[in-house]
Amino acid sequence: MGWIGSLYRSSVGKKSIMAASGLLLSLFLLTHLIGNSFSFLGRDAFNAYAAKLHSVGNLIYVFEAGLLFLFLIHIITGIILYLENLQARPSRYSVNSSEGGRSWGSRTMPYTGALIFVFIIVHLLNFHFTDKSLAVADLVRELLSRPPLAFFYIVSLLAVALHLSHGAWSLFQSIGFNHDKYNRLLLKGALAFSIVVGLVFILIPVLALVSRSFLL
DSSP states (O other), X not given: OHHHHHHHTSHHHHHHXXXXXXXXXXXXXXXXXXXXXXXXXXXXXXXXXXXXXXTTTTHHHHHHHHHHHHHHHHHHHHHHHHHHHHHHOOSOOSSOOOGGGOSHHHXXXXXXXXXXXXXXXXXXXXXXXXXXXXXXXXXXHHHHTSHHHHHHHHHHHHHHHHHHHHHHHHHHHHTTOOOHHHHHHHHHHHXXXXXXXXXXXXXXXXXXXXXXXXXX
16 A cells, blocks of 8 residues: 555645546546436336346445545545645635636635535435335435425535536646647536536436426
8 A cells, every 4th residue: 555655645646646536436427427317218217227227236335335435535635635735825816817727616626525525425315325115216306306405406516517627627637638739628628528417417406396297
């Protein structure tokens, strides 16, 4: 485990860990998005997807343990980097600039990260550590048709999109892909990716809240 300690002793190493864990979490998010999109095809399609997912048996627990490890690594490393940045720069910039990837996403990373952490806990309590006798489509419809919970999901998923808008951009910077010719394109690509992911995820609680026929 000495190489992990070596990585954590350098700022570049910690940023590399953030980039690697962020990439894997983004791939999970994209996979989760594709799976959740089955809800737009109706109750039977969504339940069939959930049944197929759980048909792998105990492998799903291995996957969940790996995912939990990734989340913890990403969160802990992010907190360390945030504290180090505060120590290195105790006062804010006198002028805010969008150059170098500065954006609403970058400025709010600690806050959106904290909200996402709370969201994950609430989401697990609602859909993982819960009564499994209900079909997943019925569970989604029952829970997300409640206005307070639906509103919390919408706000949290907006935070996910905002967090992702900077995270996807900074991923390329951390691996050394930084060139004036492509930076603007990468910024737009990261923004487009975050908007698509956010809109598709947010559409689920919105439909559960306003549509009587959703997942019926």
